[in-house]
Amino acid sequence: MSRMLSSLAVRFQRLLVIGLCCFAPLSAVADEPDVVWLDEAVIPVRTIDPRDEDFSDLMPLVEKIGSARVVALGEQTHGDGAALVAKHRLVRFLHQKMGFDVLAWESGLFDCRQMDAALLAAEATPDVIQSGIFPIWGVSGHVKPVINYAASTIGSGHRLEMAGFDCQFSSGKSDERFPVFVVRFFDRIDPELLSEADRKQLAAVAEGAETDAETTQEFLTSLIERIDEHADKAAKVHSKREIAFTRRILENLRVFDQARRQPRALDPARTNLRDRMMGENLAWLAREYYPDRKIIVWAASFHLMRNAAAVDVVDGSIDYSETVPMGEIAREQLGDDYYSVMFVANRGSSGTPFSPRTRTLETPPAGSLDALLQKKDRPFAFIDLRSLPEEHPLRETMIARPLGYSDMSAAWPDIFDGVFYTETMFPSTLDGELPEPFRTAAPASTDSPVAVALEEFRRIVIGHNLGFDSVFPKSPWEHFDESRVELHSSGAWPRVLGWIETDPSSYREVKGTRVQPGRKVTGATAWPSPVAHAIRTEGYVTLLMLDGVKPEGSATVDSYCSIYCDGDMQGKLHFDVYATAVVTGELTGSITTNSYFNLVVNGIYRGRIVAKTFAMIYLMGGFDGDVELNRSRLYIAGKTKQKDLERITGTGKVFLQSSDLEPGVHQIGDLEVTVGGSDASE
Secondary structure (H helix, E strand, O other), X not given: OHHHHHHHHHHHHHHOOOOOOOOOOOOOOOOOOOOHHHHHHEEEOOOOOOOOOOHHHOOHHHHHHOOOOEEEEOOOOOOXXXXXXXXXXXXXXXXXXXXXXXXXXXXXXXXXXXXXXXXXXXXXXXXXXXXXXXXXXXXXXXXXXXXXXXXXXXXXXXXXXXXXXXXXXXXXXXXXXXXXXXXXXXXXXXXXXXXXXXHHHHHHHHOOOOOOHHHHHXXXXXXXXXXXXXXXXXXXXXXXXXXXXXXXXXHHHHHHHHHHOOXXXXXXXXXXXXXXXXXXHHHHHHHHHOOOOOEEEEOOHHHHOOOHHHOEEOOOOOXXXXXXXXXXXXXXXXXXXXXXXXXXXXXXXXXXXXXXXXXXXXXXXXXXXXXHHHHOOOOEEEEEOXXXXXXXXXXXXXXXXXXXXXXXXXXXXXXXXXXXXXXXEOEOOOOOOOOHHHOOOOOXXXXXXXXXXXXXXXXXXXXXXXXXXXXXXXXXXXXXXXXXXXXXXXXXXXXXXXXXXXXXXXXXXOOOOOOOOOOOEEEEEEEOOXXXXXXXXXXXXXXXXXXXXXXXXXXXXXXXXXXXXXXXXXXXXXXXXXXXXXXXXXXXXXXXXXXXXXXXXXXXXXXEEEEOOOEEEEEOOOXXXXXEEEEEXXXXXXXXXXXXXXXXXXXXXXXXXXXXXXXXXXXXXXEEEEEOOOOOOO
């Protein structure tokens, strides 16, 4: 999976290189006189914490946005964590206070409908994300809560629906799902409409195989024509909306095929073909697919601007004179129904989850919009450019940095409709932690059973330093150390094997004794009562067994999983790969794992564990069971007698806190046994 995400990220970064990575050296800020006219335009924003739903600070935006049905939220680069969380809070505000109920991403039109279906099917958040949006957002811990918020609105009577408007494929699954979707559409009309050769060609085009350009264009055009030629038959088996959607995604694939054949060049105009299709898609969504609904757009600011030719890059590194972004098309077709917001920041750093490297923002030049906003000593602010009086100074040409933090000169009300200012930027990260100074929401409840269990799970994982490296033979032995927990911010999790949903409110409780027969468990699930039935899961799940597992209970889990069993584990657990498990009580049942697995058992161990490869196992409450190792590691607390080692078979390393063996390292069969000390060298 990591290879897939990396590949998608590289492809995406190549396609969006224009306007996102242009960093120019900037001059220092000079002493500026007080700017009274800026006070009149600025709307102070109290916070960007998405969990802070006291929206009184944002209520002035209701009047400013007015009747616009499409509000487009930009970002300077895709590595701007503060902009991402600010957008998340704006999404909540627009949804809860202004009636917006569609979130349209700068990601595939087809992909995001698949993502919305996964959301409705209550799939795990990572699976939902992988069905839709580009990885540059999908792997960000600052974006995942947006998807969780959308999931929380299902069943509310005002759910937030997911959509996309890009002609590209944005997920790693669409090259397979797209042809299946189209073939099923045609087969319902008439199985004879597509020949075997057609089906193969469709699959080849969808996966980006080498095909003749002219032949491919003719083929995709013919598919659209076939829908039109059989309109009467199509109407009998498909809704008008479904027919329109299928025509649209075929037209998108036709344009995408043209775009990906273009020579790669650092020329903003190269994006025009894609941007025109995105603009037309957005207008189509607003006017035809969601005619009576209000849409929030999530995209890069580069794509949202209009009149790009009027933007002058100060150092001359980029020429926008031939660029026609999607914002231009959207404004032409939607008029004042389209309201675009650019983001600017003053200091801090930016970076993506794909790399630990960050870029420090240079000081903005004196007289720039960024510098003037800094003088107002407000950490966050909004300016409505659309309603400014004709003679207002902000309508004059001014330097700002909304695209990649390059100095750019323009009359910004001609380019965007609003400005959101964050004084300090921080990077987009995997864990999505919101820095302490930005937190204003009341802490989440910590006394619910789920919250209590998650906090104990977190404490155990951190205290044992469980992570990716802990399973490898050369890693040092780690005793439990409570002081490690103090080094982490409250509620912060380290990166662990598996997937852990850290938000207590995201868990579904299984009230009865079992889940629906035949249905796999997905996402974050908690059992308040002892598990006494068989559980099977998809990938990416967190299971909280809040009252243990009975002998008849079992769980067979896919990859990327975490289990916290609070109480005795008397049943059977089988893990695939990449998993972390904690059992707080006795373990008298059995655990089997294929690879890359961390386990802590705090109670006495009397069961059986089979670790097929690369596992780190902590038995903290005593050893009276059987363990089979294969290139794995076993830590046993308390005193272990030499004869007890007969019940440990296979290959690997064993650490004994105390034993009747002499302290030091012993070779016992295929096991390397260390007695005493904090690591194998002691």
